[in-house]
Amino acid sequence: MSTGTAPVRPLDTAGAEELRRAAEQIHTEFGTSATSPGLLARVAESAAGLSEPVRHQLRPVDTDDGLFVLRGLDVDDDAIGPTPAGWAAAGDSAAVHDIVLLLLATVMGNPLAWEGQQDGRFVHNIVPAPGHETEQTGASSTVLLSPHTEDAFHPGRAHLLMLGCLRNHDSIATTAAGIRKAELDEADIALLTRPLLPILPDDAYTGARDFDGGHPPAVPTLFRAEDGLTLRFDPAYTPVADAPPAHRAAYQRLSDELARVSVAVSLRPGEVLIVDNDLVVHGRVPFRARYDGTDRWLKRASVRVPGRRTRPPAEAAEHGYGQAAVEAHAA
Ligand SMILES: O=C(O)CCC(=O)C(=O)O
Numbered sequence: 662m663s664t665g666t667a668p669v670r671p672l673d674t675a676g677a678e679e680l681r682r683a684a685e686q687i688h689t690e691f692g693t694s695a696t697s698p699g700l701l702a703r704v705a706e707s708a709a710g711l712s713e714p715v716r717h718q719l720r721p722v723d724t725d726d727g728l729f730v731l732r733g734l735d736v737d738d739d740a741i742g743p744t745p746a747g748w749a750a751a752g753d754s755a756a757v758h759d760i761v762l763l764l765l766a767t768v769m770g771n772p773l774a775w776e777g778q779q780d781g782r783f784v785h786n787i788v789p790a791p792g793h794e795t796e797q798t799g800a801s802s803t804v805l806l807s808p809h810t811e812d813a814f815h816p817g818r819a820h821l822l823m824l825g826c827l828r829n830h831d832s833i834a835t836t837a838a839g840i841r842k843a844e845l846d847e848a849d850i851a852l853l854t855r856p857l858l859p860i861l862p863d864d865a866y867t868g869a870r871d872f873d874g875g876h877p878p879a880v881p882t883l884f885r886a887e888d889g890l891t892l893r894f895d896p897a898y899t900p901v902a903d904a905p906p907a908h909r910a911a912y913q914r915l916s917d918e919l920a921r922v923s924v925a926v927s928l929r930p931g932e933v934l935i936v937d938n939d940l941v942v943h944g945r946v947p948f949r950a951r952y953d954g955t956d957r958w959l960k961r962a963s964v965r966v967p968g969r970r971t972r973p974p975a976e977a978a979e980h981g982y983g984q985a986a987v988e989a990h991a992a
């Protein structure tokens with residue numbers, strides 16, 4: 662893995678100030694970031710009222726890199742309080758930053774929540790949790806979180822993923838690898854664009870593993886979209902061993918290429934990593950959790966971007982293992 666840098670998109674001081682004020686205003690009105698229809702409507706109204714320069718700076722990912730780091734927002738380390746000891750304990754911790762992310766997500770598209778994940782919240786807390794150290798979920802720590810497409814098992818998955826950093830004293834890196842940086846043979850692309858293997862729901866979803874409403878659908882790993890390749894990749898939840906040897910070898914070469922082009926992004930407080938979930942897989946390096954209130958703390962939001970044509974049309978028929986994606990704003 663390289664320590665190559667991710668592109669940075671600066672948010673100017675006036676823009677950062679405008680966003681902060683908008684989020685504080687909503688937080689004052691509602692006293693929580695728990696999303697009611699009223700709060701979501703208020704977020705939509707507030708996002709629509711942001712100035713044109715800010716809205717321009719907050720446009721979605723628009724390069725083949727498939728990611729950027731938004732820099733310019735501030736986090737007050739004292740004001741946010743201690744890092745919660747797991748998402749379930751987070752409640753309204755640093756709620757104003759939830760609202761900042763909701764505003765960002767609403768400018769870029771439509772925020773997405775899952776009934777079966779983190780109590781249906783639109784903004785997730787990514788913190789290490791005791792007892793979950795070795796999982797392949799955001800709550801883990803001591804293991805490498807393998808590169809993955811977010812919510813790869815589901816046809817309603819995000820187009821954009823936002824990871825906003827509140828605290829990261831040990832500079833623990835998120836990893837990101839873009840499919841359009843990878844060099845692949847035409848023969849491998851031909852194999853991997855065939856739907857052969859399913860992607861099973863990950864352990865962050867309560868209930869999805871017990872789904873008995875149909876066979877796991879086989880899905881392609883790669884897709885040729887109009888403007889280039891996209892991917893749907895989650896090796897930790899893909900039964901790769903079931904594939905014929907030639908397909909397995911191609912899948913391995915893809916994994917190796919993604920590792921080769923991967924960059925490490927050590928987010929600093931206030932920075933928001935925005936990845937295009939169709940172009941870039943992300944993961945995280947292993948670390949030792951502190952469990953003393955000073956642990957790494959990210960806020961995560963998922964975004965649908967209406968009208969994107971980055972995925973095979975056949976996805977529309979998938980059952981999604983009974984998991985319901987909920988969009989914040991009516992289309
Ligand atoms: O902790 C990180 O940097 C990324 C974790 C992750 O995969 C996620 O939050 O979706």
Ligand SMILES: [Fe+2]
Nearest residue numbers: 809810811943
């Ligand atoms: Fe993830």
